[in-house]
Amino acid sequence: MNEPVNPDGLSVLDRPNSYIGKTVPRPNLERLMQGRGLYVSDMVLPRMAHVVFLRSPHAHAKIIKIEADAAKRVPGVIAVVTGKELAAVITPWVGVLSHLKGLKSAPQSAIAIDRVCWQGEAVAAIVATSRAVAEDAAEIVSVTYEELDAVTDMRTALDPATPVIHPSLGDNLAFERNFDAGAVDAAFADSDAVVEADFIFGRHTGVTLEPRAVVADWSAAEARLTIYQGTQAPHMVQNLAALHLGLGEAQVRIVCKDVGGSFGIKVHIYADEMATYALAKLLRRPIKFVADRVESFNTDIHARDHRCKGKIGVKNDGTITAFEIDDLTGIGPYSMYPRTSAIEANQVVNLIGGPYASKHYRARARVVFQNKNVMCQYRAVGHPIACSVTEGLVDLAAMKIGMDPVEIRRRNLIPDNGYPCAAPSGLRFELLSHHASLNKLMAMMDYDKLRAEQAALRVKNIHRGIGIASFIEVTNPSAAFYGVGGAKISSQDGVAVRMDATGSIICQTSITEQGQGSESLTAQIVGSVLGVSMERVRVILGDTDNTPYGGGTWASRGAGIGGEAALQAAKILRKNILDVAAVILQASPSELDIVNNEVVNASDGAPRIELKELARIVYFRPDTLPPGIQPEMMATRHFVPREYPFAFTNGVQASWLEVDTDTGFIKLLKHWVVEDCGTIINPQLVDEQIRGGVVQGLGAALFEKCIYDERGQLTNANMADYLVPMSGEMPDIDVGHVVSPTSETELGAKGAGEAGTAGAAAAVSNAVNDALRPFGATITEIPLTPQVVLTALGRI
Amino acid sequence: MKASAFAYARATSVSNALELLAAHGDRAKVLSGGQSLMPAMNLRLISPELIVDIGELAELRGIAVTGDRVRIGALTRHVDLARSSEIAAHAPLLAEAIAHVAHPAIRNRGTLGGSLAHADPASELPACMLALNATVIVRGQTGERRIAAQDFFTGIYETALSPEELLVAVELPVSLKSSAHFFHEFARRHGDYAILGLAAQAIVNADTFADLRLAFFAVGDRPVLAKAARKLVGGALTSAAIVDACTALSEELDPHDDQQASASMRRHLAKVLLVRCVAALLDRPDLDAGGST
């Protein structure tokens, strides 16, 4: 019962012509490939105006005076609005949740009023007939600042001599969490070796190709605000926009349209977007805001700015005795709203040591305010930090006792028959497959052959390395993530499915699409359960007026939660259809099935009545049905995880690379992932999510870093200087699977969207250290730039 | 990021372009390929009053070989250089370097003249001009000037060109049969600006260099024709000579610190490249055994 399922075994939905487990092309790709997508950045509405935000050049400064008279007179300028003026329309917010004990943050306004707290924070809005004119006018708005000392080093943010950014808060500590399980000191004392290292991570940002874009349309006549925005969580935006603008929930509609990439960047509430909503209301016309690339770097949430001290104890036989971490992360001046900027650190604490059986674990995590851009959840939230630290420590322990890194993992990963169980951090695992995954990885990459190749090349002064990283991933979160803390973020999702008069199927789902395949998975599930072909299934998503209420797509929950809702709703509709069919055919529903768009005999598959004929009768000729029958061709079901607060998945990754020890340059030769995400609805889509996630992790490992100077200036806010991974440097990635479905749902699907990002950087770091073993160099910092590598080798 | 407003004039001839430049001086900018100018304008790093578009001037196009000289018009696009049989035959260093310049879409618009006039110290073509002993030909209303490539690049984005002059062509000596060339740059990703690069042209005589021109780029405020090359010219090449040259190179270079590399890393990479270059030019892989620097 608790063994991982053979991936060749039967799926839960073993129905004729089932789409579950099938690679089918996503519907509606044509329009994207023809350049006929409908992105918010493409939108034009009548009388629409454009907003450009004048942004602070200083990391920390008082706003003394804003002179906008000349700017207002520029032809084409409609308004110049300051924070004070906008405060009459929209209220400030505080990014805290009650379940993160002690988390504190100061109120943040849509546009800064008396003080700016990061370089890039908006101090005024210029609204004009075009972006170009608004930028011209912005150049002649005169702002008088009084510069203040900026807090730009997390290491000294809590020192008494460092200025406190928000005096009302008392200090720069946003959040601290301490955790102690088992008997860590005794475990270390009992170890044969204890290894420590400082892990340093570069600050990152998402760099979505379509920047953040909003069109806010306030119709004064209807007293209704329609916000076009590529958000992952439209109902959350609806709730909070209404709340802060003093509107009723029903007065606000969110429409998502096509989204040019999100990865968590577009799941948050941004001050400039809230300002855009407020400006639409104030000026009574549609307002469009599209961040340009420089603004994106300065204001899209950043993530992963951590310095983590890690410690591991190990016995000579390879048994890991204990993990300990002291993690420090420097966020921006405000905790982001409403998901908070403490979640990433909280996740790090939760996830350290996750794959391993050791029971002794102690952690301290501190989150401190800085005068830099705000930081919040970005793909894989906290997992990359936790995985890099854990897997880095495991490799260090292996090296210390002279054990192969695969062998030490074999001796410590939680046994595959050891479930359900709980991690020392309190996480509950239903069923994972660390060993089966590792075995599969070893076969896929031919580990022994690579080791032999490595040895042969070392003799010729060519240095290649293998890095392994095991990981667990949080997916399908329940209310435990946000709801319990008071956030207006739904952890349930719903699907309404109906059959229309010619037998076509319309689904409305509360999950959202940013390219991962939400539309496809919904259509595949509904098509399979109902017995209709996917071409007949139309999916509507991303519109709060036209979908059930739900959480949306984030934290890898779309397939597991939204998919289950689709399955359950389709089951009800199927039953309703068969009930009517039974009446029409004078049979009993259990004798019938729906296959290939028609009702058939369950026993021999003989066709009985086409769905479109049944629909015609239901909708146009109910007079021909027996008395009392009220056909219901529409069903809605919601689903929320109740038993497990999170559906954990697991996987393992490997990196094979070469380090040029003369230049410090690293060439990624190959990458592998074995992932267990439960039932797979569309294998190609899952594998592609993993590949995309891996490459983001590879970007983190080698290239990406937001470089701030000591004055709090972001010095590389463009795509020439902030290095994102491009095709020329990325390896091919082989993906394999083990399947351990969750029994919490009938679908059995867990999430997969973030797995690639969780472990990729850890695998690369371990591979580099493996390659540099002969030189005695160990690097626990990313990005692994040539400068970092050469310094570690002592060559410069 | 929208450029600030400017006036636009499409030059009808070189003299027409020169009239416009003379009238507006440094408030005008010349537009050829636009691949460096446009990003700067979009980012509002520069706000010229007038853009003089020379894109239609046929007299600035073309690659011609006359005797022992190759003349390349300023409006010759990077892609034209890459595809030119004359360049492949007579200046193969250029053909090889071009593949490293940005990406195909940029190479379809960017021009040789534009690249040289822009003088980004991390770009490839200025260094190639040094290695190839090129002459830059500029024209003003008072006439034409011929400037040796070594004297043309004077600082970051600075050249010997005055705001009222136009770069019209480049001339290089046809490469000899005994010529060999080497080009390499260290860059984080395909098409990125180099962290450090080397364009080299040599005359090889059995196992020795009769001539060696080593033009390093991304080593400071301009490309550098390394005097250290003299240590390797004439006479057999020993490990000692190479070490000597590396030391001289390290002393000669004054690289900058930036986000990609520190000055000491650039010095180190320059030495690595020197060794790899010599080994490649002489077909002596033994000289690049690694660890020698």
Add this chain to the structure above:
Amino acid sequence: MTAHVQISLEVNGERIDAHVPPRLNLADFLREHLSLTGTHVGCEHGVCGACTVRVNGDIVRSCLMLAVQTQDASVETIEGLSDSGEIADLQAAFRDRNALQCGFCTPGMLMAAQDLLKLEAEPDRDRIREHLSGNYCRCTGYQAIIDAIETTARARKERTS
């Protein structure tokens, strides 16, 4: 003297006459004046490739060209290449291989891919990666795109042989 300039050009085979400010770049001209929004804007400094179009048969970054520079030029956008059927096989391969997720980089990718396939009959994977090295994708990690282009190249070669 930032007077508008009269231009006359061909876009996807259609003659276009327009009166534009000099500072208007080609990407914005296509998107805002002609409502051809398939050409996307991702960076406005020529690095991401989302704005790639064809001018006189050559792929260019439309954010780095001024509309006024297209006088007498023939401009082709993703809409044009789609409607003519020129890249139908490439698009089918992208669809089957899921070589797009959010779709924002896709028009530029298809432009660059078609450019390569017109230059070379059977580029290997390294060559494909190199030619596309100036087109940023954040969703796919590139492999599926390389696969789709490789498949298309092979199929075209088979059709012509």
